[in-house]
Structures are given as C-alpha cells and as structure tokens.
Amino acid sequence: MSTHAPDGGLGIFTPELLDRCISCGFCLPACPTYVRTGVETSSPRGRIDLMRALETGRVVEQDPTVQEESSFCLGCRACEPVCPAGVQYGALLEEWRDHTWKRGGLRRWLVLKPLLWGANRPWRLRALGLLRRHARGDRGAGPQLMLGCYERVLFPKVSRAARALVPTLRVDPDQGCCGALHAHNGELDRGRELAQELGRRLDGTILTTAGGCAAHLVSVLGAGRVRELSQYLANGDERPRRPSLEPAASRLRIAFQDSCHLRNGMGVFREPRELIKEIGEYVELPSASECCGAAGTYSLLRPRDSKRILDDKLDQIEAAQVDSIVAVNPGCLRQLQTGLKRRRSHVRAVHLAELLADHQIHT
Secondary structure (H helix, E strand, O other): OOOOOOOOOOOOOOHHHHHOOOOOOOOHHHOHHHHHHOOHHHOHHHHHHHHHHHHOOOOOOOOHHHHHHHHHOOOOOOOOOOOOOOOOHHHHHHHHHHHHHHHOOHHHHHHHHHHHHHHOOHHHHHHHHOOOOOOOEEOOOOOEEEOOOOHHHHOHHHHHHHHHHOOOOEEOOOOOOOOHHHHOOOOHHHHHHHHHHHHHHOOOOEEEOOHHHHHHHHHHHOHHHEEEHHHHHHHOOOOOOOOOOOOHHHOOEEEEOOOHHHHHHHOOOHHHHHHHHOOOEEEOOOOOOOOOOOOOOHHHHOHHHHHHHHHHHHHHHHHOOOOEEEEOOHHHHHHHHHHHHHOOOOOEEEEHHHHHHHOOOOO
C-alpha cells in the first residue's frame, strides 16, 4: 500500500497531515489497542492506511473495518511523542470521525446525541449546574476559570478547590462548552466554533482543570491563551506552600494518572508530579503515562474494551499500595472512581486541585 496520499483525493483529510506518516512502525508499541491485539489494522500505522484508502475511494465509509477502527481507537495520542515524522494523529482521527460518524450506529446515537445536545448551548449547561455548588463570581483580576461542560455537574468540588488555590480566579457562570466533546466525537466544526465562542467570552488567560479540554483549546486558541491548572501552579506565584513535613511513615503514598491529551498533546507531565511530591510520597505507576480507558466517551461507547484497559491499571494501583490516585481530567477521575468502587478498594481517586487544596497552608 502506498505511503503517500495521491493527488485528487476525496478531501476527507488534510493532505499535509495524511502524507506525513512514513510507515516506520515506531508507533506500534505505544498503541494500547495494538499491544493488546497484535493486529496491524488496530495500530496507528494500520489506521492511517485505512484513512488513505478512504481518501482515495478504495474503501467506503460504511465499510465495517473503517467504522470499527475509528471507534476502537482510544484517541490517546500516545503515538505522537514517539513518531519521528511528527504525525499529528489526533487531528487525523478527528477528521476521520467527522466524516464517518455522521452515520453512526444505534449505540453511538443513543449515547452521543444527548451529551452533545446538552453541551451545545451555554444555557443548558447553566441549567444543569444550578443545583451543583461549583465556583461562582469574580474575586480579583486573575485568569478566567473554565468550568467545563459536565465537569461542573459531576465534580463541582474541583472548581471550588481551584478557587481556593487561586483566590483571584474569575468565574463566568454563563460560559459554554470548550468544544472538545464535539471535536472528538464527529462534530469537528462545531467543536472549533465552541472553542472560539468560549475564547471570545472569557478574556485573558483561560485556566482549566481538564487536560483534554486544555489540549483542544490550545489547538484552536493557541498556547498563549490557555493554562492547565498544574502548569499555572507549578510555574507561577500561586504555587501552594509545602505543608509541614510529616514523618516518612505517616506520609501519604500518592500515585498519578496522566491525562493523555495533556501529556501527549501538550507535553505537560512533570508539573503535576512536582506538585504531588510536595504533599506526600510520590509513587510512579508503570502505566502512569498510558490511557486509563476513559478516553472521553470511549467508556460509554465501548464499555467492555474500556474495562479491560482499566482493570490492568487498577491491578497496578492496588499492587503499589498507595493511599490516593490523582487525576487531572474529569473523565479519568470518573473512570478511576468507578473502577475502585467496583473493587471495593481503599484507594481514593481525587483530582489534583482537591488534593492540593486539602493540604494547602493558608497564610
């Protein structure tokens, strides 16, 4: 199969993105689905071959393999940091789903449509958050806190913890979704529109507590407009003060789960670890940098595959004998909390903002 998209394609993919892959195979051992199946088609290289076949008309979008692999992919972007050619696989996946998911299956329609509908208008999100005590109001001239579409509903304590860490944060309760949910699930143009709308509504620096949202906003608004919480705290004046050191025997043992898009898309992974080390004894999991199986809506669309990936992670968490596992993305947090609860584990899954706020020294 050719390694270059020929001229005269169907216009599904950006040619410069599709042409960049040199089929070297460096991505294979980094891909969770390839590692678990050993199937070439379930690797980034194999999926790009499918994209090229789709672009040239050799396969059609209704082809079962095309539909299956666009869904089976976690979208974790672990292939990007190891790619010597600089393939922007995440962008290609968004274009792929934007084309093929418009005629999705029944499960995809039942799961995605309500989620996308709810996040499509700011007033709907405000209505969802009315009964939840997320952070509100302006207390200074600091960054604008992005509440997130469903994070404000599922985890309202996270925004309050962020406000406790950065008291000058401004919070606009009428803000909408950043569009990451749409861009990752077959509505790429709407995802970009929502990011632009949010950028116009929230002036200055936008601070987010969701790694996936941060990466999407950076791709649309630029890195100069967006900061993820650990980035902001680790590199700024608002860094929480170290608590009094406890005896080694009584310090918390804390593990961390990377946000895939934050690590692989933005290169942010040292900052949260540095902050955790100021709270307790940091324990690096062997798979800390690998996807937990949440992957946005993946755990809802493909629960069995998601659970298989999560179970491997939970085994490591429990073997490490940690007190807490920290996340920096609401989807990861929900995934970990659900899995640990199912196992009746003593390990607590918590957002980084909550961990830091609980151990902050106030002056």
